[in-house]
Amino acid sequence: MSPSDIVDFRDTVAVEAITPAWHRLAWETAGSSYFQSPEWVRAWWEHLADRPETRVAVWRDRQNDLEAVAAMSRRSERLHRKLRVPVTFWTNAGSGPGAADHTGFPALPGRTSDVAGWLATLDGSVLIRNAAPTSAAAIPAGARAVEESPCPRLSIPAGDEPIGRSSKFRKRLRRNSRMLRERGIEFRAVAGPDISAFMLNRLMDLHEARGEAMSWSTTFTPARIGFHRQLIEGSDPGRGPGIMLAETPEQIVGILYGFWWRDTFSYFQTGWDPSWWELSLGTALVYEMILHARSAGARVFDFLRGPEDYKYRFGAEDLVDRTWLLPRGASGKLLEAKARAG
Numbered sequence: 001m002s003p004s005d006i007v008d009f010r011d012t013v014a015v016e017a018i019t020p021a022w023h024r025l026a027w028e029t030a031g032s033s034y035f036q037s038p039e040w041v042r043a044w045w046e047h048l049a050d051r052p053e054t055r056v057a058v059w060r061d062r063q064n065d066l067e068a069v070a071a072m073s074r075r076s077e078r079l080h081r082k083l084r085v086p087v088t089f090w091t092n093a094g095s096g097p098g099a100a101d102h103t104g105f106p107a108l109p110g111r112t113s114d115v116a117g118w119l120a121t122l123d124g125s126v127l128i129r130n131a132a133p134t135s136a137a138a139i140p141a142g143a144r145a146v147e148e149s150p151c152p153r154l155s156i157p158a159g160d161e162p163i164g165r166s167s168k169f170r171k172r173l174r175r176n177s178r179m180l181r182e183r184g185i186e187f188r189a190v191a192g193p194d195i196s197a198f199m200l201n202r203l204m205d206l207h208e209a210r211g212e213a214m215s216w217s218t219t220f221t222p223a224r225i226g227f228h229r230q231l232i233e234g235s236d237p238g239r240g241p242g243i244m245l246a247e248t249p250e251q252i253v254g255i256l257y258g259f260w261w262r263d264t265f266s267y268f269q270t271g272w273d274p275s276w277w278e279l280s281l282g283t284a285l286v287y288e289m290i291l292h293a294r295s296a297g298a299r300v301f302d303f304l305r306g307p308e309d310y311k312y313r314f315g316a317e318d319l320v321d322r323t324w325l326l327p328r329g330a331s332g333k334l335l336e337a338k339a340r341a342g
Helices: 012-028 038-048 109-121 133-138 167-182 197-214 222-233 274-279 281-295 309-313 329-341
Strands: 005-008 054-060 066-077 087-092 126-131 144-155 186-191 240-247 252-261 264-272 300-302 317-326
Touching (some): 005 012, 012 038, 012 054, 012 066, 038 222, 109 126, 109 133, 133 317, 144 309, 186 281, 197 264, 240 281, 252 281, 274 281, 281 300
Parallel strands (some): 087 126, 264 300
Antiparallel strands (some): 005 054, 054 066, 144 300, 186 240, 252 264
């Protein structure tokens, strides 16, 4: 069935009108993530994507209640530094390098085929990035998976059960946390609008310092601070950004940053003073956030994309996101070539 309406994202009045119902549908959809929420998509469109042409298809029932939402953006990207001409295609809004995992289209079970059918009508190649397994029913016919992204996630042990896959790792976690506290560090969780501009700036500074110490680059830079400020301003405790601070009496020495959504905390980025490396401050921040998430009623700690070894030492198991391509014309051939090249 065709959409009840298609909203142009540049029509701010129309977008505002559907946002509460979109949020409610995403929240109530089993297997959804924060990255499918209107808060994420709107901040991405505003700050990261340069406001591309974006269509939001919505399906309603006879009582005018929202039953499905699909937001797609027309993007022009250079697929390789040597390719001067950008390639134009449709992609799911809110996705892309350094952006969302577990993407998809909030929809009631009876509407997923309608979403898939509408995606197939878009004029040009369609690239659905990092789609959650629960989104498979909304993938258009003819699309094929061109990339897989393992996203380790931990089912948080209940009650006072230990955290960590091995007794040796569990012992080290407890020892390091104890020694950090003995040296004056305290851990403190902050959520929603209580995350101050100073905390966000400090996170960026610490992340940059750690990157320099480890000689790696990152997309999590001050250029994206407006994006994260908007997410913080539009959040509430239990929904949206949350952090774990590591503080001495003098200063913040470490911050873990992520997102609350339903029964899950998704760990997005971290920054910590490299001088605390010997006591594994970064690992301690993860441990303390898992403990806090458990006390707050969360059932899942999601490490998001990347199969780093430490995630599995905590006991995480892979959830695999897939990128799907429905190729058309010259853009489709180029996108397929990029996928084959890896």
